[in-house]
Amino acid sequence: MTASLRGLRIVVSAGPTYEDIDPVRFLGNRSSGKMGFAIAASAARREADVVLVAGPVALATPDRVRRVDVRSAAQMRVAVLAALPADIYIAAAAVADFAPRHPSALKLKKSDTGDTLLLELVRTPDILAEVAAHLPRPRLVVGFAAETHELGRYAQGKLRDKKVDLIIANQVGMPGSGFESDDNMLTAFDHHGSHALGSGPKTELADALLDLVHERLGDGDATSATDPLAHRQR
Numbered sequence: 239m240t241a242s243l244r245g246l247r248i249v250v251s252a253g254p255t256y257e258d259i260d261p262v263r264f265l266g267n268r269s270s271g272k273m274g275f276a277i278a279a280s281a282a283r284r285e286a287d288v289v290l291v292a293g294p295v296a297l298a299t300p301d302r303v304r305r306v307d308v309r310s311a312a313q314m315r316v317a318v319l320a321a322l323p324a325d326i327y328i329a330a331a332a333v334a335d336f337a338p339r340h341p342s343a344l345k346l347k348k349s350d351t352g353d354t355l356l357l358e359l360v361r362t363p364d365i366l367a368e369v370a371a372h373l374p375r376p377r378l379v380v381g382f383a384a385e386t387h388e389l390g391r392y393a394q395g396k397l398r399d400k401k402v403d404l405i406i407a408n409q410v411g412m413p414g415s416g417f418e419s420d421d422n423m424l425t426a427f428d429h430h431g432s433h434a435l436g437s438g439p440k441t442e443l444a445d446a447l448l449d450l451v452h453e454r455l456g457d458g459d460a461t462s463a464t465d466p467l468a469h470r471q472r
């Protein structure tokens with residue numbers, strides 16, 4: 239039987255972010271949003287109160303999901319923080335790590351720039367690390383790590399650096415897994431070890447991930463972090 243998440247507030251981030259260079263060009267990561275949308279849909283089927291913060295993607299909103307559309311990492315940060323407090327945060331978004339320091343209000347003309355264009359880039363805010371340090375903290379903070387190789391080493395590094403509870407290592411760079419594909423290959427890492435979620439359709443892996451989330455919430459207590467009384471008792 240599917241584990242219920244009734245009464246719990248889940249915030250999911252999905253898709254890429256676009257960091258504008260000028261009105262017609264941007265920097266961004268590859269992501270269709272399929273993985274994050276599948277997680278949001280599965281959580282809604284389990285009767286959670288779901289907020290889906292979506293970067294620019296071409297996907298329909300899952301039933302019973304509240305969707306907030308954003309474009310940049312800065313906008314995604316504002317939307318995610320505005321959706322707190324929450325019981326669970328799952329960061330499936332492929333947030334751009336850098337953004338142009340001075341986006342141009344006018345289209346950059348090749349005739350003005352010559353053969354090279356130097357862009358000064360600044361780091362975008364680390365939304366996942368900020369949520370993990372946020373008070374009140376979600377009971378479970380889950381990040382993703384898309385990696386082509388050494389999945390365990392990189393995933394464990396992100397687990398430690400971002401101070402999250404779970405990192406889902408996502409195999410990319412091979413057919414049938416990762417960006418844009420309907421299928422995926424995932425392994426969950428926590429501070430004690432790893433747990434293979436396996437490979438298959440993103441819809442099924444989303445279910446497997448939420449079963450793990452349900453298990454990690456532990457006591458089966460479905461009292462929501464958005465319940466003010468529950469907050470005082472925490």
Ligand code: PMT
Pocket residue numbers: 253268269270271272273274311329330331332333334335362363364365366367380381382383384385396408410416417418419
């Ligand atoms: O969207 P699909 O086409 O279905 O593909 C799904 C996916 C491969 C994009 C997804 O499953 C995935 O792996 N997302 C994470 C991509 C990634 O490589 O993230 P990262 O290693 O840059 O970041 C690690 C974690 O920190 C992620 O949870 C990310 O959302 C978060 N992060 C990163 C940078 C930043 N500035 N803020 C963040 O919150």
